[in-house]
Amino acid sequence: xxxxxxxPVLPLVVGLASGLLTGCGTESGDSAGxxxxxxxxxxxxxxxxxxxxxxxxxxxxxxxxVFQSLLSFPKGATEPQPEAAExxxxxxxxxxxYKCTLKDGLKFSNGDExxxxxxxxxxxxxxxxxxxxxxxxxxxxxxxxxxxxxxxxVFRLNTADATFPSKIASGAGSIVDHGQYDADGxxxxxxxxxxxxxxxxxxxxxxxxxxxxxxxxxTAKVSNTGVTLKFFxxxxxxxxxxxxxxxxxxxxxxxxxxxxxxxxxxDDGTGVEVVEGSSAExxxxxxxxxxxxxxxxxxxxxxxxxxxxxxxxxxxYQGTATPLYSIIPAGIAGHNTAFxxxxxxxxxxxxxxxALRKDGITGKxxxxxxxxxxxxxxxxxxxxxxxxxxxxxSGLFDANVKSVSFGQYExxxxxxxxxxxVKGWVPDYPDADNFTAPFFGEGNVLSNNxxxxxxxxxxxxxxxxxxxxxxxxxxxxxxxxxxxxxxxVLPVWQAKQYAVVRDGVYGLEYCLDASTVFxxxxxxxxxx
Numbered sequence: 363x364x365x366x367x368x369x370p371v372l373p374l375v376v377g378l379a380s381g382l383l384t385g386c387g388t389e390s391g392d393s394a395g396x397x398x399x400x401x402x403x404x405x406x407x408x409x410x411x412x413x414x415x416x417x418x419x420x421x422x423x424x425x426x427x428v429f430q431s432l433l434s435f436p437k438g439a440t441e442p443q444p445e446a447a448e449x450x451x452x453x454x455x456x457x458x459x460y461k462c463t464l465k466d467g468l469k470f471s472n473g474d475e476x477x478x479x480x481x482x483x484x485x486x487x488x489x490x491x492x493x494x495x496x497x498x499x500x501x502x503x504x505x506x507x508x509x510x511x512x513x514x515x516v517f518r519l520n521t522a523d524a525t526f527p528s529k530i531a532s533g534a535g536s537i538v539d540h541g542q543y544d545a546d547g548x549x550x551x552x553x554x555x556x557x558x559x560x561x562x563x564x565x566x567x568x569x570x571x572x573x574x575x576x577x578x579x580x581t582a583k584v585s586n587t588g589v590t591l592k593f594f595x596x597x598x599x600x601x602x603x604x605x606x607x608x609x610x611x612x613x614x615x616x617x618x619x620x621x622x623x624x625x626x627x628x629d630d631g632t633g634v635e636v637v638e639g640s641s642a643e644x645x646x647x648x649x650x651x652x653x654x655x656x657x658x659x660x661x662x663x664x665x666x667x668x669x670x671x672x673x674x675x676x677x678x679y680q681g682t683a684t685p686l687y688s689i690i691p692a693g694i695a696g697h698n699t700a701f702x703x704x705x706x707x708x709x710x711x712x713x714x715x716x717a718l719r720k721d722g723i724t725g726k727x728x729x730x731x732x733x734x735x736x737x738x739x740x741x742x743x744x745x746x747x748x749x750x751x752x753x754x755x756s757g758l759f760d761a762n763v764k765s766v767s768f769g770q771y772e773x774x775x776x777x778x779x780x781x782x783x784v785k786g787w788v789p790d791y792p793d794a795d796n797f798t799a800p801f802f803g804e805g806n807v808l809s810n811n812x813x814x815x816x817x818x819x820x821x822x823x824x825x826x827x828x829x830x831x832x833x834x835x836x837x838x839x840x841x842x843x844x845x846x847x848x849x850x851v852l853p854v855w856q857a858k859q860y861a862v863v864r865d866g867v868y869g870l871e872y873c874l875d876a877s878t879v880f881x882x883x884x885x886x887x888x889x890x
Contacts, residue, residue, distance in 0.1 A: 399588045400867070400885045403604050405596050405616020411565055412549040413536035414488040415496045419615065419788055419878070422533035427572060427589075427882045428471075429536035429556035430580060432462045432481065432515070433527055435877035437884065440694070440792040441831075442531035445580050446476065446557065450527060457524045457827055460517040469577040470539045471561035478509035483540035485517075491548060497534035500790060502805075522827035528791035559584050559883045568593060572882065585869060585886040596736070605634055605862050611887055612870070613862040614880070618740055619680040622860050633865050642691050642876045643857035644797070645738060645786040647731075647749075649850055652811040655729055656781035660721025662849040665782075666705045667714035668756050669749065671854060678745045683855040689797055689842050691856045693876050695831055696794030696838030700846035701853060711756045718758060729753070729761045732783040734771040742784060745854075775809050785851075792876040794838045795825060801851065802841070812850035817841055 404423075410416030413425050434445035444450060450462040468476035485507050492498045503523040508516040519526060529535065542555040552565040559582045560572040573588040592610055594601040602621050605613035617625075626636050647665070649656045656662065671685035684692075687702035705713075718727065733746040746763045753759035766774070774780055785808060789796045800807045802817045821841045825834040845851065861870050866888035873881050 398586060398887050398889050399590060400586050400612070400882075400887055401590045401592060401610045402612045402614050402885075403592045403594055403601050403610035403616075404614045405594045405598060405601050407593060407595060408565075408570065408591075409495065410548075411552055411554045411562065412543070413484070413497070413533065413538060414491045415493045415548050416533070417495055417497045422878070423591075423880050424554070424562070424570065425533040425536045425556075426558070426879050427560045428554050428558045428562050428575075429533075429538065430468075430476075430558050430578075431531050431533075431535035431537065432464075433531035433535070434581065435531055435792070435879055436581065437872040437881060438875050440876055442527050442791075443581070445531075446481075446537060452524075452829060457522045457526075457829055458519040460519070460526055462515045462517075464513045464515070465579060466513075467579055468557055469579070470542075470555050470557045471575045471577055472539065472542070472555050473577060474539050474541060474555075476537065476539075476557050477512040478515045479512070480540050481515045481537055482507040482509050483543075483545065484537045487538070487543065487545050488534075490546065493548065497532075497790075500529050500532075500534050522823070524826055524829045524831070525791070525793050525795045528793050528796075532791045534790065558582075560589065563588075582881070582883040584883040586882070589882045589885065598740070602862075605864065606632075608633070608864060611864045611867045612885070617860065617862060619678075619682040622682055622862070623680045625862050634862055635865070637861045637863055637870050638858060641857040641859040642694055642789045642792060642878070643786065643859075644686055644691050645784065645854045645857075647852040647854060648783050648785050648808050648810050649852070650778060650781050650783075650810050651850055652778060653781035655727065658721050658723070659849065660717045660719075660723055661727055661729070662852070663705075663717035664714035664727070664758060665753065666701070666849060666852055667710045667717060668753055668758070669705075669852065669854070670709045670752050672707070673752070674745055674748055675855060678741050678748055679855070682860065683857050686853040686856040689801070689845055689851070689853060690794045690838060691797065694789075694792055694794055694797065696835050696842075698839045698842050700839075700842040704846045709752065709756075711758070714756060714758055726760045727758060729759055729782060730780075731761060731763045732771070732774075732780040733763055733765040734768045734784070735765050737768040737771075738784060738786040746784060778809070778811070789876070789878060792878075793831060794834065795822075798822065798838065798841055799826075802845065808851065810850055812848075814844060814848065817844060 406420040408420040408424050409418045410421045430446040432447040433442035436443055447462040448465045453459045453461050489498050503519040503521050505518045505520040539555045554562045559578050561575045563571045563573050570591045574584050598616050601613050601616050604610045649662050651657050675683050687699045690697045731746045731750055733743050735743050743765045750761040750763050753761040799822050803822050821837045825837045828834050868886045869884035872884035
């Protein structure tokens with residue numbers, strides 16, 4: 363999700379039970395919940411209610427609950443399954459023609475029928491508007507959308523893309539009512555008309571209120587009467603106080619590692635608990651390959667040999683993340699341990715020094731690590747200072763840290779002003795492609811001047827053409843081995859995820875997994 367200009371707010375957030383769960387909700391035509399209204403507190407903002415614009419975690423949370431996509435990710439699953447569609451299939455061996463047939467009786471929350479015209483309109487509109495803060499950038503392969511009849515949608519792609527089903531199963535595939543949205547411009551009134559399990563009743567500065575959509579027909583079975591989403595606008599202290607006081611039932615996205623640790627250490631009887639789970643959010647150090655210092659392979663290898671991930675996790679993140687030794691995180695097919703195999707887990711001054719000497723470097727390496735204070739989590743500056751300390755302790759580096767506001771940070775990276783900088787990534791969909799193609803394919807979003815012909819010309823196109831995603835392991839393994847050897851990026855950590863919840867609140871174990879979908883409909887709580 364760098365492209366959506368929203369990288370993770372890092373190991374501070376919501377939770378699910380450890381491990382992936384199987385199964386999906388049952389078909390439900392009248393999904394009225396039996397439980398109470400659930401109040402969720404979140405430090406992230408929802409930047410858009412219009413799916414043609416929003417490309418941030420907060421907005422996608424709204425989209426995934428208010429809008430339907432043709433496909434969706436069942437709880438615990440990484441393979442998309444039919445949602446608004448009855449079925450979807452590639453109709454050619456080149457994976458360039460994708461056909462979906464809609465379910466009968468689909469309606470939007472306002473009662474309008476949902477037909478293939480709405481699906482085509484939604485994709486055509488998104489691509490035409492091409493909002494810089496929207497998801498259109500996810501669909502470079504989409505040539506055109508055809509509608510042979512009211513129930514049939516055909517997507518024609520300009521090149522093989524076996525990940526297309528996962529892309530349209532994400533928030534980027536949200537279907538809007540063609541009678542309620544302008545084909546040429548974004549909706550500005552803060553309202554939304556979708557066909558998902560919930561309808562948006564109100565959207566204000568302080569909160570958004572959702573009620574059950576009685577017209578919904580899909581796979582979700584709603585377990586509550588509605589959800590109120592309260593916004594804390596980055597105020598972590600206020601969010602922590604709200605969960606402790608019972609003003610919210612769930613504290614989601616925004617508690618610090620210290621808050622999590624303090625809650626876990628608190629005596630029983632506080633009425634709150636921490637729920638922990640895994641995540642596919644990752645963070646990397648990025649190297650500008652054209653930089654006079656970081657552009658030298660010996661410098662990059664020395665940093666790789668000196669980085670102590672375990673110390674960072676312990677001292678900075680208090681155990682709320684795990685060391686990452688791969689480009690593709692654990693839990694995603696294609697994951698390997700290329701960086702562990704190449705550089706090991708324990709820092710080695712001798713190997714770092716040898717790497718520098720091989721590149722003709724004998725003096726201390728002067729280096730600035732660039733950070734931004736909050737975009738990738740409130741501990742980012744602390745983390746970068748700790749890394750600089752690790753480098754300097756070796757006696758091989760004279761490293762310092764500079765931190766600038768996110769707007770300036772992005773501009774300077776695009777201008778090539780930084781040699782080493784930090785980036786995080788929240789996946790758009792749970793496939794190895796989403797951790798590789800954006801970083802190393804054409805139009806590299808990292809802006810680090812890295813290009814490898816084997817990756818761009820062979821490995822990425824080959825993996826994109828394989829509908830059997832398990833068959834891509836070899837290619838993705840080779841890709842990660844190349845990256846570990848050439849070091850355009852250095853993976854640092856993979857997030858864990860957390861929620862702090864009140865007693866009597868249930869369903870969180872189904873609400874966030876590698877798909878990044880937070881499922882309102884799974885939440886319930888005891889009646890007051």
